[in-house]
Amino acid sequence: xxxxxxxxxxxxxxxxxxxxxxxxxxxxxxxxxxxxxxxxxxxxxxxxxxxxxxxxxxxxxxxxxxxxxxxxxxxxxxxxxxxxxxxxxxxxxxxxxxxxxxxxxxxxxxxxxxxxxxxxxxxxxxxxxxxxxxxx
Numbered sequence: 115x116x117x118x119x120x121x122x123x124x125x126x127x128x129x130x131x132x133x134x135x136x137x138x139x140x141x142x143x144x145x146x147x148x149x150x151x152x153x154x155x156x157x158x159x160x161x162x163x164x165x166x167x168x169x170x171x172x173x174x175x176x177x178x179x180x181x182x183x184x185x186x187x188x189x190x191x192x193x194x195x196x197x198x199x200x201x202x203x204x205x206x207x208x209x210x211x212x213x214x215x216x217x218x219x220x221x222x223x224x225x226x227x228x229x230x231x232x233x234x235x236x237x238x239x240x241x242x243x244x245x246x247x248x249x250x
Contacts, residue, residue, distance in 0.1 A: 159196070163189075 167185060 156236070 166188075
């Protein structure tokens, strides 16, 4: 296998790996700015694809047809990996949403139960005061 294409592949894979595994200070903070990270990841993927493609074409000593075929195969592999990552992310987001919804429902029920208990205690207290006033 030619050295130019190997180098381009390594550069491309390095950039993709760094883009997918990117962690910033914003990732660690719990805020609604999650779309910024997505934009950075997509931007890094596009930049990585461009660098890999350019390096592959410029450094590949093989015939154009073979180089294009290899690049297309690599692009298909990358597309499949990105689809898998997107599906994994979608599944995790869905699971997180379900867990959050369950947690919120559970907490709402707890609050409702406590409110009913307080209402019952207040009603019992009012009944006791009323009975006490009637007996006086």
